[in-house]
Amino acid sequence: MHTTPTTLTRRSLLRRALGASCLTLGGGGIQRLAFAEDSAAASGRDLLVTIFLRGGCDGLGVLAPVDDPHYRAARQAHLRIVENGERPGLSIKNGYAGHDWRLHPDAAPLRELYTHGDLALIHACGLKNGTRSHFDAQDMMERGINEQKNLGLSTGWLTRLLDSLPGTGLLPGLSADDAMPASLLGSARAAAIANLQDFSYYGDDRQMKALRLMHSQSGELGAGGQRMLSLLQEVTKKLPKKPDGGIAEYTPAKGVTYPEHDFSNSLKTVAQLAKMEIGLQVAALNYGDWDTHTGQDYRLNDLVTNLVGPLRAFYEDISAQRQRATIVVMSEFGRRLKANESGGTDHGHGNLMFVLGAGIKGGRCHGIWPGLANDKLDEHADLAITTDYRQVLSEVLQNRMRGAEVPKVFPGFTPGPPLGLV
Known part of the structure; x- marks a missing residue:
């Protein structure tokens, strides 16, 4: 070499x-x-937590119009949310007009947050570029762009957000993983801390x-x-210490129990550092294995269970910080409307985003639902995108992250009419 x-x-x-x-x-x-950049301890800062579901989460398997004939015709009962039977979908109010909207049957903790008014759902959104490549889609979304020609951008969108926020404490940015995601590319204000137990x-x-x-x-x-x-x-x-001086296990807020899962461990790291009040403003988490080409019926059940349980526990755990915290859940693209022959779904287009927080106009679905008729689908195969993912993020930043300069965070993007998320 x-x-x-x-x-x-x-x-x-x-x-x-x-x-x-x-x-x-x-x-x-x-x-x-x-x-x-500076050593001042920070309290009362806005906190944005981003969760990236890597692999292409099937948004139509998490939230769907169960009475839509096109949805029913495209998937066997075990690969779609159904109205009745042993595992019916969880009905929600204020869905998109004209249909019976239901969440995945294992998403009860999510429905509780939605019903309480803290969770907003945005369907048919994502990266309008149209790529079905995991690598390209993730890279563009984490850089905050929509065109491959801009992949040379040297920073991630969370890096640019941190650069635009006033005042930084000891730890403004966090990757709750073993490495930095592309969204924090080029940041001098972030650290990757997978587990404080190993600190x-x-x-x-x-x-x-x-x-x-x-x-x-x-x-x-x-x-x-x-x-x-x-x-x-x-x-x-x-950090809490044991009598022998070693690091003690993290104790969540009273009454909070995290499910046993790796994703819970990442969320605990964020919660613990947020409570330390050392200036945390942005946290990025990953939850992978959503590429359900095969065995989607049982795999998606586990994926949803291990997402919503820890997420609900985390939200309760940071109750003292909840007024200033916003959580966004996203994935690089959705999956095909029609099931494949291997018991799964292939790479699609439009998808579902979640926004969770005490200041969010939750308990409703935002944006425009394009429908699932053949002439409404992208390339006659996939859920179309009516909301650019940056529209969702821009509204969150504009209203929940004081001082954020959205044009710098998403260069070249012109937001459309507000969704009314906040």
Whole structure:
């Protein structure tokens, strides 16, 4: 493999030593980590939590017009939501006019939030580009664009959001995962922390020596080292401890129990850091395996169960922060109206988004429902898109994230008439 010769200086050695290991936190040591710009603890900040359902969630399997003859004709009963039988769909009020709208039978915690008025549903929305590629669709949505020609954009939309928000604390941005998503691409204000149970301030000797050397430098490098130490020290100080000094397990709010699932662990990390009041403003989470080409009947049941249960627990857990928190759930595209021959559905187009929060006009479906008749479908196969995903995000930012500069977050996008989400 050809490599370009590099002149090694003390500074470049420091960058290499820290760059490979200080961009995320977890796994028992200091790993890859990027930090905030100032050290002021922050309270009362707006908090946006984004949940990306990777793989293409079947929105028509989560919320559907169960009495639509086109829906019934396209899918066998076990691959659609039904009105009656052993597992009927959960009826909701204020759905799109003209049909009986129901949620997946395992989405009871979601319906409770909807009925309470905290959850808004937006169907037939997404990336209007039309790609059926997971990689391209996810990349464009996380960069906040609609055209592949703009994939050279060097930052993600959450990065640009953080850059536009006034005042940053120790940890403005979080990826509750082992790595940074493209939505936080290029951010110097975010950290990837998969699990605070594995958090360690000390790391190994090589890492700490590099960190101390970095801290001793002048200028930007030294300031970066100071920010690292400040965050590590503050988080370590606030983590609950066992009698032996080890990190204690997180205790949710009274009466809250998270279901046993990896997605619950990610949400616990967000909840714990939000309660620490160290400036968290944006958190990005992933929940994968939604690519249900086969076995959709049982797979979707598990996926929905393991999404809505932890989500409801998280919402109750952050009750003290709820007035300033907004949760958005999205996926790269929906799935075909018609089932395939393998007991599943293939890559589609229009999809469902959720917006959850105390300041959301919930308990209703927003946007325009295009219908499922053949002449209303995209390419005569998929649910059409009537709402650009950026319209949903723009309204949330404009009304729930004080100081957000939407034109900078979504360059080149002109929002349409408001959906009335907030």
